Amino acid sequence: MNADIAAAFADGPAFIPYLAAGDPNYEASLEYVEALERGGADIIELGLPFSEPIAEGSTIQSAIVRSLAGGMTVGRYFEFVEEADVDVPLVCMTYYNLIYQYGDEEGPAPFVRRAKEAGIDGFVVPDLPAEEADPLREACTDHGLDLVFIVAPTTDDDRLERLVSLSSGYLYVQARLGVTGARDDVSDQTTASLDRLAGYDVPKAVGFGIKTGEHAERVVAGGADGIIVGSALVDIVAEGHESDAPVGETANRLEALCRELKEGAVAGSRATTPERT
């Protein structure tokens, strides 16, 4: 277990923004990641782009295309992590082939070792279900990193039990079926998932579709311990890129949305626990 990730859930709801590292280029992306922390990030999910992102919707797919076109590689990613001037825990979000290829006969261990050295605290790997995750889980345990599993609306009770027992750091609660992408509403599936998970004593972070402070508030009020927001932030990066906006201006917009999301999450936690206020 990674102490830093656990600590991020200790007082109040955790706000967990996602950006693809290197989107649209290395230098700008560094500034954007730093802006996330200024905006109140408690943990940052930093995407390592893979060419076939089957769990991503069009927003993050485009971010990945931009990042790869900008020269992002696995080696550059680790340099990026080392160079990023942020103090919050970092979770590497990527697909299994990149982790697997980095190793040799040792399997995923060399990737995990290098990630830890660079400053990564945990992993989310959307194409690695519990069935295939043992080698990566063992390597993470050996190096004291967290491996976060995703719970989907389709996950039945038996699988849920198993995923809760395997997941470390937090449980990624997929808010609705489908792929990543910002939405204009909070799905009923979110509430249903949170209700099912209410009895489990693990931090539950909800992602997929959260876009505004109001969404964040409702999700946390519904029982989430954290919120994960990707596409809504990537949209800002994309707009900045397309309109050739100054990097500082885009960074300010990211920071502002982060602040709104974080405040929404905090407001949501007051709604659930009025005695705290």
Place this chain on the structure above:
Amino acid sequence: MPESNSKRRSERKFGDYGGQYVPEALMPAIEELTDAYERYVLDNEDGFMDEFRERIRDFGGRPTPLQRADNLSERYGSDVYLKREDLLHGGAHKLNNALGQVLLAKYMGKERIIAETGAGQHGTATAMAAAHLDMPCEIYMGRRDVNRQRPNVFRMRINGAAVNPVDIGRGTLKEAISETMRDWATTVETTHYVIGSVVGPAPFPAMVRDFHRVIAEETRRQAEEQYGRLPDAVVACAGGGSNTMGIFSDFVGDEGVSLYAVEAGGSSLSVDEERGVAPNSASLSTGSEGVLHGARTKLLQDGDGQIMESHSVSSGLDYAGVGPELAYLVDEGRVNAVNVDDDAALEAFHRLSQDEGIIPALETAHALAFLEETDEDLGEFVVVNVSGRGDKDLEAAIEETEKRDLPNAPDMGVFE
């Protein structure tokens, strides 16, 4: 067919290959599919396999002939027989699998069918099977393939399927598969994804092979009846490897039968690491182990593990991966992975058309080109799987022929 006990459970892995590398949202559906595959396909529950065999006979037109190719036989000094999957309804082997899976989806109570397609043959077969079994159907197809396989796009539309062009990346099969998986992740509770080859997460590779096994069963029986013994060599083209595994499956245990999987060598076997492009689709011959589209298998990838863009003159072979069982059989030394380039395939396309009066698919032309290119002695009785007919490829064949100086091309002046 001898059915060993270990075959009674679905095969999740082939050596280290295979597995289930998919998002959690899909895992319950994959468990449900595994259960359905074991009950209906392996155990023939509710007479599923009887119904499949009846429909693939009456609707599909099986058995397909095993035909002696007299002129090719003379040319190569051996008895060359063609397994005529091009005569199956729809014009390619693809219907075996598409019909099997759409029927299975029906037995499972699914309401909607989705599929990806490269050359359009799988999409066409799926659209036909869905129309036949009255299921709504949507097909994803890379934009580039939509443009080079227009007749098949029309055939899908005529059969009532929606065709969704995929604009991401290079717009070929790899992108279409990713996009279909995204649809499936959204609609998994009501939708079955009819994957088009022996690829993807378990149980697909084993299940798709089992639906295509009928090719091998017939070939075996026909070889005995018509030639009095099993072939010395069986040759099939390999994109994902479904026609390959279909015709190989029942010969794997017969060490006397050499098996050749012919891949697309494209314009060159070298790769452009910098641009992430392989000008071929020869993942068995030149690829390395990795994880793509739900399975661990052999892939065209760069040193980081980014998937390369592949290339072949035939869109049905244009894929950076290959079925995990085929990768395993190649590693085991049971299947020989070979390849021929675009030029050789086009020459073979014209040769079969001229010599035998059979216009093959460009995919199939690769298998035929191997007969011409190889120095190996394939033995006196050789079977080539004619995986499909070339009608869908006429536009591409005209365009590609015009670009080249082929020794046996007809005068194309008529097109000017």
